Amino acid sequence: MPAGPLSLVSRSPEETRELGAALGAALRPGDLVSLTGDLGAGKTALVQGAARALGVEEPVASPTFVLVREYRGRLPVYHVDVYRLDRLQEVRDLGWEDMLDGGGVVFVEWGSAIGPLLPPTYLEVSLTVPDADETRHLEVRGRGAGWSGRWEQVADRLQPWGAA
Amino acid sequence: MLVLAIETSTPQTTVALGTEQGVLGSVLLSWAKGHSEIVIPAVRTLLDWTEVDLRRVAGVAVGLGPGLFTGLRVGVSTARALAQVLRVPIVGVPSLDVLAFAARHSRYRIAAVTDAKRGEVFYAFYRPVPGGVARESDYLVGRPERLVAELEATREETLLTGGGALLYRRVLEEAAPAVEFGSVSSAFPLAVSLLELSLPRFYREETSRPEAVVPYYVRKSDAEINWARAARSA
Numbered sequence: 001m002p003a004g005p006l007s008l009v010s011r012s013p014e015e016t017r018e019l020g021a022a023l024g025a026a027l028r029p030g031d032l033v034s035l036t037g038d039l040g041a042g043k044t045a046l047v048q049g050a051a052r053a054l055g056v057e058e059p060v061a062s063p064t065f066v067l068v069r070e071y072r073g074r075l076p077v078y079h080v081d082v083y084r085l086d087r088l089q090e091v092r093d094l095g096w097e098d099m100l101d102g103g104g105v106v107f108v109e110w111g112s113a114i115g116p117l118l119p120p121t122y123l124e125v126s127l128t129v130p131d132a133d134e135t136r137h138l139e140v141r142g143r144g145a146g147w148s149g150r151w152e153q154v155a156d157r158l159q160p161w162g163a164a
Numbered sequence: 165m166l167v168l169a170i171e172t173s174t175p176q177t178t179v180a181l182g183t184e185q186g187v188l189g190s191v192l193l194s195w196a197k198g199h200s201e202i203v204i205p206a207v208r209t210l211l212d213w214t215e216v217d218l219r220r221v222a223g224v225a226v227g228l229g230p231g232l233f234t235g236l237r238v239g240v241s242t243a244r245a246l247a248q249v250l251r252v253p254i255v256g257v258p259s260l261d262v263l264a265f266a267a268r269h270s271r272y273r274i275a276a277v278t279d280a281k282r283g284e285v286f287y288a289f290y291r292p293v294p295g296g297v298a299r300e301s302d303y304l305v306g307r308p309e310r311l312v313a314e315l316e317a318t319r320e321e322t323l324l325t326g327g328g329a330l331l332y333r334r335v336l337e338e339a340a341p342a343v344e345f346g347s348v349s350s351a352f353p354l355a356v357s358l359l360e361l362s363l364p365r366f367y368r369e370e371t372s373r374p375e376a377v378v379p380y381y382v383r384k385s386d387a388e389i390n391w392a393r394a395a396r397s398a
Contacts, residue, residue: 086391087386091389095237098233
């Protein structure tokens with residue numbers, strides 16, 4: 001089964017969090033989710049929902065200014081933002097390799113910019129803002145071979161938000 | 165001269181205290197949770213149980229890697245802070261040297277090999293010499309197959325020591341003519357080896373200022389982040 005893309009629609013930040021929670025419930029140790037989308041598109045809201053589904057109880061805030069936040073849920077949850085970085089070495093200096101091997105789930109905002117550092121298999125979510133209102137369009141796809149076997153489950157979980 | 169040695173470049177956290185007369189004690193945890201939560205308590209336990217006042221420590225030795233990022237950061241910053249507070253000299257030693265030193269009685273050439281994660285190993289080649297080992301290569305990182313190719317190219321009997329060698333034993337066994345494997349008890353660089361290796365450097369005053377001691381990263385990315393493709397917008 002090809003791993004996407006799934007075209008989804010969220011009508012509010014709360015809905016983006018619910019969508020994130022549905023996605024988070026499908027994640028396993030070692031998974032990485034790359035998020036792309038303009039400021040305010042809902043990247044952090046999506047991670048908030050996913051982190052909640054992964055058992056994180058503390059509040060999840062944007063990592064833009066601290067670059068990385070780490071949470072303890074059922075699994076370790078790492079939330080990284082590379083937006084303010086310019087060199088791959090700076091990403092490594094955040095402890096990137098240890099995060100990938102940390103037995104948890106890594107969410108990386110603007111992950112598509114750091115291609116050489118991404119694992120062979122990861123999930124890519126892009127969020128776009130079509131109008132001035134709160135509606136968001138999302139595209140979710142699996143990169144690399146590893147997601148095709150799990151795609152049916154992901155598609156099922158995200159089906160409520162499917163674009164008509 | 166009383167030296168405190170700290171080695172955290174692998175999953176193992178280990179600290180040791182000793183002098184040129186011998187080891188007073190060592191604490192070693194091979195697969196404990198976070199280095200950050202263990203290093204300081206390990207040092208404190210060691211000092212308590214050996215009844216040594218921290219202020220008697222006259223030098224700090226630390227393993228510099230290459231190794232796992234978080235452990236290295238914790239070990240090196242702890243060693244630097246201690247050296248600074250105690251106003252004592254510090255010696256940084258590459259962790260692969262520490263690993264190879266423990267195998268110095270080998271009849272063969274030595275390859276120190278540690279797990280670099282992401283399917284790769286850190287490694288370097290050494291030759292046993294009287295009193296220690298002499299490094300014969302750079303510190304390298306690569307897939308185990310690359311190490312096999314290097315072993316086969318030189319066709320020399322080699323002792324492969326370290327957790328990386330044990331992890332990829334199946335692959336490395338294919339290297340001809342002959343490789344021998346170190347034991348699980350020497351899978352990680354030991355603080356007692358680091359202690360022994362560092363003492364002559366303190367006597368020769370080959371020490372560093374704390375701020376000059378930095379982890380040894382073999383993986384370096386000079387590349388810039390590809391913002392054009394990702395279209396980072398204003």
